[in-house]
Amino acid sequence: MNFIKPKKFKTLLAISATVMLSACASISQNDLVNLVPSSTLSANQIVSGKTFALTSQDIRTAQYIAEIKMDGQEQVQPLHAKQNVREAYANAIYQQFYSQGFAKTKNSNNTLNVKVVDSVVKVAQQPVKYAIDGKVTIQITAETPNGKFVKSYQGSGTKTGSFTADTKDIEEVLNRVSSNVLANIAKDSELTNYMKGNF
Template sequence: MRKLVLAASMALLTACAAPQQEQINFMPKAVLSNSDLVKDAAFTLTSKDVRSAQYVALVDSGRSNIEPIHSKQNVRISIENALLEQFKSQGFRSTVSSENTIAIEVQEALVSVKHTVMENQMDGKVVLEITAETPQGKLVKAYTGTAKRTGALSASNEDIEVVLNDVINLVFQEISNDRELQQYMQERF
């Protein structure tokens, strides 16, 4: 029994001493409106993350070693909170039970990084689908943001973080400027 306790203690201490997986900050910024589109129109907001994996970056160093990097923040919740802030700035109000709903689906949020000692190449892509639904019907729109960036030397986590946040902010800008979505919500909510 004593040997078993000793072995379990050693395994636990080894696990605690193992290096922690690297993570990056995922901080989408809402595009705030200066004027209200509507006055206090209510909707219910839901979201889901349908990505096949939860990492936000894949780093290929060329040595048959591809390392995933995760976000410190929950991607789905960060996107939902920022979009909620964005819609609130346009005069909409979120409630728990409204017949008007907005569903956010996170389909992709990834930066692929290939780097060598001399250079790096980063390809970022974010895909969000927004469904605005009312008793009169629904509008489904997909928003895609992409970015390519090359640099000298290998990419740091800060570089990856900048690309990922720039791409999600491009998508938020696209949603903010989408007249069709605004008009649909304005007329039906």
């Protein structure tokens, strides 16, 4: 049986402790995550003179945008967004419809509601590696006096790496997944055709 010499064992302990401490110190609870989903803009307008009143809701169960779970610890470290999450998604989605020719107004019988159901990144941090999982769900409701169209759009994404995740890694996953969900909304002909035919 091979035993580790006391000197070597102390060195290994010191390295492990340093890695764990650097992992803890890399992201503080005061760090804010930059939520900047990219809008998928239309090159050509498909409607003219179609208007709606824009409303939005944030119904997420947790108000933080990311959580970090250190290996061996029960509690998670929450991180919040720099931006108002509801407004960030609603504004980005509106830009998409605006590029298609739709416009928002206060006085309209037509409403478009953007509901943020889920938007969170979960980080599993181990001593020498990390895994990031992101999930975003947005529900769109287009409503007129004659009826409404409701649809949910979901996206997920992952990232793994060596040593310690930082805020930029979290932002990369969050914004990539968010932008993909927005792209699905912009390219949904079923939604666009409903708005085009009823607004």
